[in-house]
Amino acid sequence: MDILVADDSAFMRRVITNILAAQKDFRLAAVARNGKEAVSLASEQEFSLILLDVSMPVMDGLEALIKLKEQTSVPVIMLSGDDDRKTIMEALALGAVDFIKKPTSLMKVGKKWTENFCLRLKAVVSAEESNEEQLPLQQDLHNLEDPQPHNKFSAVVIGASTGGPGVLLKLIGQLPERIQLPIFIVQHMPKEFTPSFAARMNQETNADVVEAADEERILPKVYLCPGNYHMTVSNGKIKLDQRPKLHGTRPAVDYLFRSAAAVYGNQLTAVILTGMGKDGALGMKEVKKRGGYTIAQDEKTSVVFGMPRSAIEEDAVDEVLSLEMIGRRLRRIVG
Structure with missing residues (x-):
């Protein structure tokens, strides 16, 4: 190369x-x-x-x-x-x-x-x-009807790594003016950059985007996990901790997804976006096990398909969608 x-x-x-x-x-x-x-x-x-x-x-x-x-x-x-x-x-x-x-x-x-x-x-x-071969589960849904998911949702969790910031900026920019439920985001990013990234996302939407704080009461906002901390949810509050790295990273998507699955059950939507590695795959599996709705970004619109691929291989994904379709889904779920 x-x-x-x-x-x-x-x-x-x-x-x-x-x-x-x-x-x-x-x-x-x-x-x-x-x-x-x-x-x-x-x-x-x-x-x-x-x-x-x-x-x-x-x-x-x-x-x-x-x-x-x-x-x-x-x-x-x-x-x-x-x-x-x-x-x-x-x-x-x-x-x-x-x-x-x-x-x-x-x-x-x-x-x-x-x-x-x-x-x-x-x-x-x-x-x-990489070539254009598609995994069996992957579907080209760009031109298909956008169905309403069957559940009444109470929260959304999103995980991303390499290529994630640009993708997240696009998704956040598509949110409705007012969101009705919280969105929790783990993006692999150094601690020096997460405050600026939260502020940059906040410029893209009328919804409130903040860097999450420990013991913060959960409201209908977008919460970005600060760098060098893991983020979980419990008893209506956000919890931040510095337990050892998982999959070589802190924050880890899996910790957020597992805790949210335990709290929200079948009222949770989990989205795994572009990124290298396998972080989030087991968390997605737990969300699906508890009846939640799981989405993976497709290979065509991912910068790196590692994290979505790992979730698919764990049979943890309900739908594999383009970035455009994920944005449409989220808009309907949170609006």
Whole structure:
């Protein structure tokens, strides 16, 4: 897979060059030192993936992303520092598929960071290059009638990882002006970015979107789990805790889904969206076991089909729907 790296930091270019050189599946095809160079290179060569720094001279990452999306469908992953939080949220809304927080020093570039970096690159490129074969359960429901689910629902839970922020912004933007029940969201995201992401989602809808707080009383709002915490629900309140990571992540979708299944039973809707790994699959299974309604995003509209696929393979999914259809379903359920 040929990769274009755009970053004005010589340190970061060296780090990425060394990592890619050690991976047989990656090839550093070109390097740009600013957004203008990246846009020019993308117009002249074909790449499998573009890594784009947020803060660069001449043309910054956000302006470059807009121009890149106009001329190519190549997936773009943003490279960000702590000061880029609001810009990253805007980049995800504009079509960046993911973002990776840059290390602050060479000491921070350890085995764990490197493995995560490579996994996320592979997940995005593999999804882009995957064939069009559909799983047996998957259905193309784009043009089918939108039936009303049979249950009277009391809550919605949503889980997402890679590619999730952009998808969630689209779904939240389709909510009715007033929602009648709570929506709980777990998005795999570092703690530094969840406040900005909650605020960005809140801009997309008239419904209230907040970063969840421990012991907060549950109301008809959209609650985003803060980074580095697990979120569950109990006795009409939100519970946050820092028990060990599950599936290598905190927050974990499974903890939310299982607790909500126990509280809401057959009045719960669970949605698993794009993301790598298997988080949420067993939680979806518990929701379905208790009579809840379960939806997985389809492969065509997922950035990475790992989490939806895992839920499908667990026989935990009632329907596999496009992003457009999920938005229509949610609008009817919560309105």
